[in-house]
Amino acid sequence: MINLEYPKKFKPLVSQANMVAQELLRPNSRKYDIAEHEYPVELDMLRSLIEGMEDGAGMGAGAAGVGKGDASENGGAPKAEETGTKNGTNLSTALSIIEMCWGDTGLLLTMPGQGLGNSAIAAVANEEQLKRFKGKWAAMAITEPEAGSDSASIRTTAVKDGDYYVLNGEKIFVTSGERADVVVVWANVDPSAGRAGIKSFVVERDNPGLKLDRLEHKLGIRASDTANFILQDCRVHKDNLLGDPEVRTDKGFGGVMQTFDNTRPLVAAMALGCSRAALDELRTLLTDAGFEIDYDRPTAHQPGAVAEFIELEADWEAALLLTMQAAWMADNRKPNSVHASMAKAKAGRSGTDITLRAVKLAGSVGYSENELLEKWSRDSKILDIFEGTQQIQLLIIARQLLGKSSSELK
Amino acid sequence: MAPNTIEKSPADKGMAFGLRALNRFASSSTIDKLKLRKPAEKALYSTTKGGFKAAGAVGRQFTKQKGDKPARQPSAKSYGLFDLTPTDEQAMLTEAFGDFAQSELKPIAGQADHDCAAPAELLAQSIELGVTMIGVPEELGGAVEERSAVTSTLISETLAKGDMGLAVAVLAPAAVSTALGLWGDADQQATYLPEFVGENVPAAALAVMEPRPLFDPFKLDTKATRNADGGFTLTGVKSLVPRAADAELFVIAAELEGKPALFIVEAKTDGVAVAPEPAMGIRASATATLALEDVKLPVESLLGDADPEVYADCIRLGRIAWSALAAGTGQAVLDYVTQYVNDRVAFGEPISHRQAVAFTVSNIAIELDAIRLTTYKAASRADAGKSFARESALARQLTATKGMQIGSDGVQLLGGHGYIKEHPVERWYRDLRAAGMIEGVLLV
Numbered sequence: 001m002i003n004l005e006y007p008k009k010f011k012p013l014v015s016q017a018n019m020v021a022q023e024l025l026r027p028n029s030r031k032y033d034i035a036e037h038e039y040p041v042e043l044d045m046l047r048s049l050i051e052g053m054e055d056g057a058g059m060g061a062g063a064a065g066v067g068k069g070d071a072s073e074n075g076g077a078p079k080a081e082e083t084g085t086k087n088g089t090n091l092s093t094a095l096s097i098i099e100m101c102w103g104d105t106g107l108l109l110t111m112p113g114q115g116l117g118n119s120a121i122a123a124v125a126n127e128e129q130l131k132r133f134k135g136k137w138a139a140m141a142i143t144e145p146e147a148g149s150d151s152a153s154i155r156t157t158a159v160k161d162g163d164y165y166v167l168n169g170e171k172i173f174v175t176s177g178e179r180a181d182v183v184v185v186w187a188n189v190d191p192s193a194g195r196a197g198i199k200s201f202v203v204e205r206d207n208p209g210l211k212l213d214r215l216e217h218k219l220g221i222r223a224s225d226t227a228n229f230i231l232q233d234c235r236v237h238k239d240n241l242l243g244d245p246e247v248r249t250d251k252g253f254g255g256v257m258q259t260f261d262n263t264r265p266l267v268a269a270m271a272l273g274c275s276r277a278a279l280d281e282l283r284t285l286l287t288d289a290g291f292e293i294d295y296d297r298p299t300a301h302q303p304g305a306v307a308e309f310i311e312l313e314a315d316w317e318a319a320l321l322l323t324m325q326a327a328w329m330a331d332n333r334k335p336n337s338v339h340a341s342m343a344k345a346k347a348g349r350s351g352t353d354i355t356l357r358a359v360k361l362a363g364s365v366g367y368s369e370n371e372l373l374e375k376w377s378r379d380s381k382i383l384d385i386f387e388g389t390q391q392i393q394l395l396i397i398a399r400q401l402l403g404k405s406s407s408e409l410k
Numbered sequence: 411m412a413p414n415t416i417e418k419s420p421a422d423k424g425m426a427f428g429l430r431a432l433n434r435f436a437s438s439s440t441i442d443k444l445k446l447r448k449p450a451e452k453a454l455y456s457t458t459k460g461g462f463k464a465a466g467a468v469g470r471q472f473t474k475q476k477g478d479k480p481a482r483q484p485s486a487k488s489y490g491l492f493d494l495t496p497t498d499e500q501a502m503l504t505e506a507f508g509d510f511a512q513s514e515l516k517p518i519a520g521q522a523d524h525d526c527a528a529p530a531e532l533l534a535q536s537i538e539l540g541v542t543m544i545g546v547p548e549e550l551g552g553a554v555e556e557r558s559a560v561t562s563t564l565i566s567e568t569l570a571k572g573d574m575g576l577a578v579a580v581l582a583p584a585a586v587s588t589a590l591g592l593w594g595d596a597d598q599q600a601t602y603l604p605e606f607v608g609e610n611v612p613a614a615a616l617a618v619m620e621p622r623p624l625f626d627p628f629k630l631d632t633k634a635t636r637n638a639d640g641g642f643t644l645t646g647v648k649s650l651v652p653r654a655a656d657a658e659l660f661v662i663a664a665e666l667e668g669k670p671a672l673f674i675v676e677a678k679t680d681g682v683a684v685a686p687e688p689a690m691g692i693r694a695s696a697t698a699t700l701a702l703e704d705v706k707l708p709v710e711s712l713l714g715d716a717d718p719e720v721y722a723d724c725i726r727l728g729r730i731a732w733s734a735l736a737a738g739t740g741q742a743v744l745d746y747v748t749q750y751v752n753d754r755v756a757f758g759e760p761i762s763h764r765q766a767v768a769f770t771v772s773n774i775a776i777e778l779d780a781i782r783l784t785t786y787k788a789a790s791r792a793d794a795g796k797s798f799a800r801e802s803a804l805a806r807q808l809t810a811t812k813g814m815q816i817g818s819d820g821v822q823l824l825g826g827h828g829y830i831k832e833h834p835v836e837r838w839y840r841d842l843r844a845a846g847m848i849e850g851v852l853l854v
Contacts (some may be wrong), residue, residue, distance in 0.1 A: 001486060001497050002560050003794070004787035008490030085493040295803035296722055300624050314807035318780030321787060325779070328492050342776045391769075398768035401744075401775055402752055408759075409768050 004321055007087040010095055017096035020046065021103025026372075029104045032223035033375055037215050039179065040107060040223055047112040088331035090262060094269040094323055101273025102280075105379045106223030108270065115176050116140035116387075117184035119263050120200060124243040133202060139180035141171035141229060149392045151186070152195035156231060158187035165189070165201060165241065167209065167234040173386070177227025178212060181205055185231065190247045197247050202240040209234025220378030264340040264387055265326040271351030271383040272320055278358040278376045279316055282309060285362055305361055312354045319347035338400045345393035348384030355380040462685040462701055466677025469658035470612065472605070474710070477596025481547035485795050486556040494786070496564060499554065503544075504564045510539060511572025515580075519573035522694035523837055526686070528579035528653075533613075536580040541565070542606040545588025545853070550599060551607035552591065559727065559792040562588070562854035563734040563785060570738025574841040575694030577735055578851065582652040582695065585731075585853040586614035589661050589672065589724065592853075593714035598674060602659065612658035617648035617700050618728070618850025627663065627670065627725050627849040632702065634664040634673060640709040642666070644673060644681075644702045652851060654684045654698035661713060662702070663721070663850065671716040672724060673707060681705040691840030724853065726802040727792060731852035733785040733805040736813035736845035739838050740778040743820035746835060747771060751823055770819050777812035784808055789854055810846025817842030 006014060024042060032040050080086045100108040108114075117138025125133065147154045156169025167187050177183060183203050190197035203210050213228040238245065283293065291306050299307035322343040329336035355377035359366035366373040384390050399409050486497075496504060514532055522528055544562055546552030554561055562584070569577035587606035590599055605612055620631050632646025644664050651660075660675040660682075675682060683701040714720030748771060751762040761767045788801035820835040821828035828835045 001488060001493055002495070002500075002786055002790050003488055003491065003493050004783065004790055005490075005492065007492050083489045083491055083493070084495055085491055087491045091492060295799045296725065297628060298624070298626055299807070301626050310803060310807055311811070314784070314804040314811075315780075317784055317787075317801075317804045318777075318808060321783035322776070322779060324492055325494060325783060328494065338775075339779075342779060345772070346776050346780060391765075394769045394772040395765070397772040397775060398762075398765075401748055401771055402762045402768060404762060404768070409763050409765070 001084075004324065006095060007091065010087065010092050013092055014095050014099055017099035018102070021099050021101075025100065025103030025107045028107065028223075029372055029375065030369070032104075032106060033220075034222075036217060036222040037225060040110065043107065043110065043112055085328075086331045087328070090265065090327040090330040091324060094265050094327040097266055097269040098273040098276065098320075101270045102277045103273075104223065105270055105274045105376075105383070106221035108273075109221055109224035110176050110179060112179070113137045115180050116263065117180065117182065117202075119266075120184045120242065121202070123262060124200070129202070129239070129242065133182065136181040137176065137179065138202070139174050139176045139183045139227075141174045141177065141183050141185045143173045144170055145172055149389055152198065154186055154188060154198065155191075156185065156187040157191060158189045158199065158201065158236075160189070160238075161235070163238050164235045165238060167201065167203070167231045167236060169231050170213075171229045171231065173216070174227045174229060175224055175386075177229060178215060178225045183210065183229070184242070185210075185236075187231075189245075193247045199245065200242045201236045202242065203231075203234060203236050207234055207236070219381060220375065221382055260387065261337050261340045262330055264344040264393075265323050265330070265336075267383055267387040268319065268323040268326070268343040268347035271347040271380060272316065272323060274376050274380045274383065275316055275319075275347075275351040275354040278355040278373055278380075279309075279313060281371070281373055282312075282358040282361060285365065308357065308361065312350075312357060315346075315350040316354060319343065319350045322346050338397055341388070341393040341396040344388060345390055345397065348390050348393070351380040351383050352377070462683040462699075463655070465654065465682040465684045465700070466658055466679070468656070469677045470605075471678070472601055472659070472676055475597065475600035475604075477598075477600030480594060480596045480599055481549045481591075483545075483547050483552070483554065483557040483591065485793060488794060496560075500561050500564055503561060504568050506539060507541075507565045508568040508571070510535065511569045511577075515569065515572030515576045519576060519694070519834065519837065520831065522573070522576055522579075523691075524693075526688050526693045527696050528576050528694050532576070533579065537611045541580055542584045542587045542611050544584060545591040546603055546607055547591055550591070550603045557793045557795075559730065559789040559854040560786065563730060563789040566731050566734035566852065566854065567738040567741075567782070567785075570735040571742050572738075573694065574735050574739045574838070574845070575692040577738070578652050578692050578695035581731070581852050582616070582657075583611060583614040585616040585728075585851060586659055586661050588727075588853040589616060589713065590674075592723075593672070593720050595710075595715075597710055598713065602674070613653045613656040614659040614661075615651050615654055615657045616661045616724075616728070616850050616853065617651045617654075618663040618725070619649040619651075619848060621647055621649040621699065625849065628722075630663055630665040630670050632662070632664040634666040634671065634707075636666075637706065642673065642707045642709075642711060644675070644705040644707060646702050648700040648702070650687060650689060650697045650848060650851070651684075651700045652692075652695035652697055654700050655686065655696065660700070662700075663724075664702075666712075666716055669716065669718055670721045672713040672721060674711045674713050675702075675705065675707060679705055679707065690843060691837065692844050722799070723792075725849060726788075726798055727853045728848075728850045729802045729806040729809075730785055730788045730792070730798075731854045732845045732848060733781055733788075733802075733809040733813075734854065735852075736809040736816075736842060737778065737782040737785055739841055739845070740774070740781060740813060740816045743816050743835065743838050744771070744774050744778055746833075747774065747820055747823045750833075754824075767823060770823060774816050774819055777808070778816060781805065781808045781813055792854070806846060813842050813845050 028042055115138045117140040121133050142151050144154050158165040158167050185201050185203050188197040189199050209232055211230045213230050216226040293306050326336050326339040326343040359373050359377050540553045543553035544558050548555050590603050618627050634642045634644050658677050662673050662675050681703040685699045687697050687699040689697050751767050752760050754761050784805040788798045788805050791798040817839040821839045
């Protein structure tokens with residue numbers, strides 16, 4: 001039965017996440033925007049709280065909650081056989097991320113124990129690895145100076161040496177790289193095999209071969225540290241290789257990329273949270289200034305600012321529903337690669353558009369550091385870039401709709 | 411010489427004179443007398459002005475009936491889960507109307523657009539499929555047990571995937587039966603609804619639009635005044651009313667005592683006149699202007715007790731319906747251009763190998779899904795008895811902007827080929843302009 005509301009059973013979870021955002025993230029928002037690279041100690045108390053919740057309803061404030069289409073049963077609601085559908089952790093995680101990023105995107109990104117690497121582990125690790133890495137904060141190291149969106153062309157190598165792999169290369173833009181317990185590093189075990197040779201390795205942060213090179217200074221999401229690493233003869237035990245160690249030219253890379261079908265809707269959710277913060281604030285400012293937002297009257301009859309608000313809200317709603325759709329499909333094990341990219345593309349570009357136009361409409365109130373609107377419009381930009389830029393999402397969608405390979409549609 | 415005046419040379423002046431002369435020649439009747447103008451250039455409807463005829467020429471007399479109490483479709487029971495799966499009943503209906511759209515609407519869409527009419531046989535088939543029964547409560551012979559905005563949305567979408575103009579023609583009477591199902595009192599339902607679930611369903615239309623720029627459905631120029639006998643007098647003009655020339659029954663929006671309200675108007679009533687009003691698109695729906703001059707109505711013609719919320723819901727449900735049509739036509743655009751850009755070769759390879767082309771296709775897919783999902787959400791809230799003013803407004807906003815963009819991109823991707831009638835994209839371009847603009851006409 002078609003219903004696009006927030007699931008009733010997730011309402012307590014969403015309200016909890018909103019409370020955390022309101023009471024813990026918002027008040028520290030500006031503080032860590034200014035004190036870049038300083039560890040937000042306020043978040044430590046959240047770690048145990050979130051871990052406790054995860055075993056239950058899947059609070060999953062970060063990316064760790066989603067895994068192999070993990071769809072827990074329908075909570076208190078009737079079973080899927082009766083209702084014909086499942087609402088699982090992909091959807092609940094997306095919804096709680098929206099709330100958390102409404103609080104602060106940078107702080108959500110540096111939530112202890114909730115790294116992107118945790119998603120990769122959840123998606124491809126075996127039982128033994130899942131147990132061993134449980135509770136570890138895992139960052140993800142993919143990007144290199146010469147390999148951004150074209151992650152298939154990474155140059156970091158992993159050479160087998162007895163029970164170990166020896167990793168050499170350089171990794172940039174590693175979110176939470178300094179603060180995490182482990183880093184999931186992408187490296188090629190057989191460069192002659194191309195993308196099929198790419199494997200991911202769990203590297204402990206204290207491994208002497210994993211050297212922190214520097215922390216970046218950024219446009220936004222400054223509460224979250226972005227590290228660059230040099231891997232120099234970094235020895236990693238073979239048991240830390242995630243997934244199939246064999247080089248198979250028929251699949252291989254696809255397996256690594258699968259992670260993204262689950263995480264793209266979550267980045268879309270971040271953009272939704274950040275831009276809803278701006279939209280909520282803009283609504284308050286407009287209302288206080290005496291503008292009434294009337295959904296029934298044609299926008300041509302309303303003040304320009306109200307018409308613009310409705311236009312922005314429509315894009316926001318579109319992005320929300322595309323994101324919920326992609327997450328719902330993952331929960332119900334429907335192939336969602338196109339839909340995940342559609343959600344990410346729409347939420348990413350709308351996020352930037354909404355936050356920037358909110359600043360424009362709010363004037364100096366929006367542009368000044370006295371309020372957070374200017375910060376949200378800086379934070380939102382990254383969400384149209386990481387986990388696949390706008391352009392990469394459009395490529396993924398187009399290739400699948402048009403039935404084109406990456407060599408045909410470049 | 412002033413910087414902004416353009417000095418004309420004697421040669422320029424001569425050319426300007428020549429152009430004026432050419433224009434005068436072209437507009438003179440002489441060339442017609444000489445039979446120089448091609449017959450095809452004669453507009454199908456060139457005499458709109460003064461072309462009004464009394465409405466309801468072939469219409470039936472509706473006999474007033476007494477009812478017990480009004481019947482309403484109840485809301486379906488919900489598990490409160492996010493779900494995009496239609497019910498079995500919805501899936502079945504969507505498949506049946508989808509087959510109808512693809513096998514009956516799509517093949518004749520171009521011709522019907524040209525003729526400004528839907529074939530009678532096709533309209534009869536749509537009645538057989540039960541299109542006017544969807545919004546009618548079951549105890550009055552309706553086809554669907556529960557409140558059915560989502561069902562109507564899915565049917566509208568799938569019909570418009572075949573053709574929007576024909577979809578409007580098919581759905582126009584359903585708007586009237588749905589209005590009676592939702593807001594009719596017992597007598598109104600007993601008088602009119604049996605006709606919509608029988609064999610000989612009347613053509614009918616819901617008329618809201620008026621011919622003026624920046625039309626606001628909440629500020630109507632059509633006025634209703636109360637008569638001494640308790641009845642009403644209606645005066646005004648309604649625009650783009652589908653199948654109005656054949657319609658036997660109208661629901662008409664008019665301002666009563668400062669507030670917009672809905673009236674049931676039988677076409678045979680004195681003072682109701684119709685003139686063809688062909689438009690840019692949705693031409694198969696035979697759009698017409700409806701003139702109301704001192705139309706005297708009985709007291710029982712007021713629909714929904716002049717409740718402002720009833721009227722607002724009528725406007726909102728209409729907007730949802732038009733968004734559903736945009737989703738259907740948008741899907742037709744996406745399917746068509748996907749094939750075309752793969753087949754069309756330029757510079758030695760399919761044009762789909764170019765990002766500028768491929769990304770346009772991606773964006774059509776994204777915004778199309780956005781229109782579809784926001785429309786479903788608005789409709790499902792209506793079914794659940796929740797407020798849906800915001801949701802219908804947002805769906806309409808996307809329909810007006812992104813829906814039109816999809817229509818425009820559809821033509822653009824075919825280039826010059828998109829501009830000629832050999833391909834349907836030019837028709838979709840014209841039709842999609844209607845979807846985010848027209849008020850009323852349809853209801854989900």
